[in-house]
Amino acid sequence: MGYLLPDTLIISEKADAGRRIAYFLSDGKSKQKRSKGLSYIEYENEVGGFYLVPLSGHIVEIDFPKTLKDWKLENLKELISSNVIHNVKNKTAYESLKTLSAGIKRVIIATDYDREGELIGTEALDIVKKDKSFHGEIKRAKFSALTGKEIKDAFANFIDVDYNLSDSAAAREEIDLYWGAALTRFFSLITNRLGKNFLSIGRVQTPTLGLIVKREREIENFVPEKFWEVKVDFLKDDVFTGIYEEGRINDEKRAREILENIIGKDGIVNEFEKGMERIYKPAPFNTTEFMREASRIGVMPSRAMKIAESLYVKGFISYPRTDNTVYQRSINLKSVVEKLKNSELKKEAEMVLSQEKIIPSRGRMEATDHPPIYPTEVPKSGSLRADEAKVYELIARRFLATLYREGTREVKSAKIEIDHYNFKTNGTRVVDPGWLSIYTYRKFKDIFHPDLEKGEKVKAENWRIEEGETKPPSRFDMASLIKEMENLNLGTKSTRHDIIDKLQSRGFIEGNPVRPTALGSSLIDGVTTVDSKIAEPDMTAELESFMNNIAAGERTKDSVVSTSRNMLSSVLEELENNKDSIANIIRGALETGTVVGKCNIDGTNIQAIKIRDTIRFRCERDNCIDYYHKIRGLIKPSEENCVVCGKPVVTVIRRGQSPEKLCIDPLCKFNTEKKDIGLCPLDGGHMIIRQSKYGKRFLGCSNFPKCRQTYALPQKGEIKMTGKICEYCHAPIISVSFGSGSREMCPNISCESNKKSKSDMEKVKSTAVKKPLTRKKTVKKSGSSASKEKKARKSVKNA
DNA sequence: GCAAGGTC
Structure with missing residues (x-):
């Protein structure tokens, strides 16, 4: 083993990588050691040996000196001109490095081969070098996968530590802190939001918030345009629909003309095409794609990452933070499939193994950091929690799908003419689902279309015009937001979900799909008052090019950081000149909430103002109404007034629950006795919404079992009391809301009133x-x- | 009470 000399200290970025490196270098003979706050791996033989210290990411963290801890506006200039200090945050790694480097002759940096990895390595080196007696050799091991061959090659062909590369990462660190801290303090101070209410600004979070605010404004300012489509149903074996070939017509008169010309007439086939299309397999999972798919099955990005992390630590899946979408050759894919034969995916694993040859799909990103996310072991059945099992199954199904065959579908299209007007028809049918039968999260819907021949006559029916409206762009959901951040190079695979969490927990955004809160959009308004790029993704792009300059040796870290600090100084100066108007924008937006209805006392607007998890309903004029509710979820105006007290009613939307109506008066009977619909016609008890043991809702008398009066209820829509009594059977009249409308009815199905209204309908x-x-x-x-x-x-x- | 980036 020529690649090992005695007295070597190896430094790895994380425990797992350390274990593998030590294993391959020692042929499995290395030993894990833990003693007195130290943690390392040791290997010794007659020729030499090594210590290996595994880190867990960065060992040190930059900060400002204690003298600048106080948040004061006057301090901000000092903050920018101050140097940063380094604080040790990983004590165990620090102590291990210090202790084990004594008398060492060579240090090998074996952190991940990327920019941050280089910085993490030099952080460790700085600790080793603190021991003045250290004069040993320093080398870098470069490997792109944790396989025996790669590792042994790296340790036979060391390269040098790239200080330019690590400097570029250190510049990023400092610039992020200077800008983040100075602007966060500035905005928090001028709005007097201190303590846990601070308003944060950052290179990644603020542009991300900017994206969300921008999208919301586009939606608000969107002016829908009406359009009309002429459609016809054709009939051969079954119904298939044709649309006039121009698609959306923005002139209703013209659409009517076309309809008048074709109505009642059959069609003649002008063109018919039929062919097969491949349904391509999905690429192996990288972090982004994994988070997107997880959020589609209801596991939000940060939850998905937490679960993936725990599955990884337990050894069930590969490393979850990866950009790679191509399986490296060294991975024995087939043996993984064999393992999956002993899981709940036995059938799917056998399908994959039954193929003559297993050809994995490949994604566009062939990075060298880690393999794509794939299952490595099968957990014992029942050993995972429900959400862990859901995520594991997603990863396992994705893995198997990438190894199975493509799907195929038949596509048909035709042009059918009616009185010189061409109607386009399309159909599709999955012929062979292929991988779709394993990756069951994706569905392809069949659309019926018969085989046709040119010149064939086709019977038509149901000639019609459909009116529609152009739609505003849709809000971001977790999946599309993560993707957009990736496109714009905002954050990294490991931080994006954290950034979204921060924006949520600090009250800047809410809901999924996400929308900005009043606080979030006013913060962006405040930031964009001054012409700087704080809310633009360009900040990252600019920083990126600076970093490349440093890495290429064209500029020094100090010159770049000082340029950036000067820029920050002038931005801050401009902000300070406008601080009153900025503060007003932000404070003003917080005081004017959403209008939820009219005050029943003085007729002015009532606003809902969100103050953390409390909502305040306040009358605009004299505060004759001023209520506080502790509500989680979104509040929307309902344009209804309370049937009990006449005050406005709002709709509360909570995640995973159906919308609920709420009277703004917290003590109103509407809220406290929401389930009480009215009086029982038999004994005067209360008719209450109850659930049957089959989960169906019905109205039952509160004096059950003495009184057995019940009424069936519609299972959909919201049921409310009306205070009215049926004139025929004396049951309490209920109101049922569905979508935008509502209907009052007697709950008694056999009541005369219901027979009457049915015939009216x-x-x-x-x-x-x-x-x-x-x-x-x-x-x-x-x-x-x-x-x-x-x-x-x-x-x-x-x- | 500040950022973003590693990792647990």
């Missing part, structure tokens, strides 16, 4: 059918005819 329906031109099928907006129908029904009933 039929009457309304039959008049509507006579006017096919206004009928809409996939109505994008609640159509006018539908609301007319509702109104008609209501007026008949009230008559």
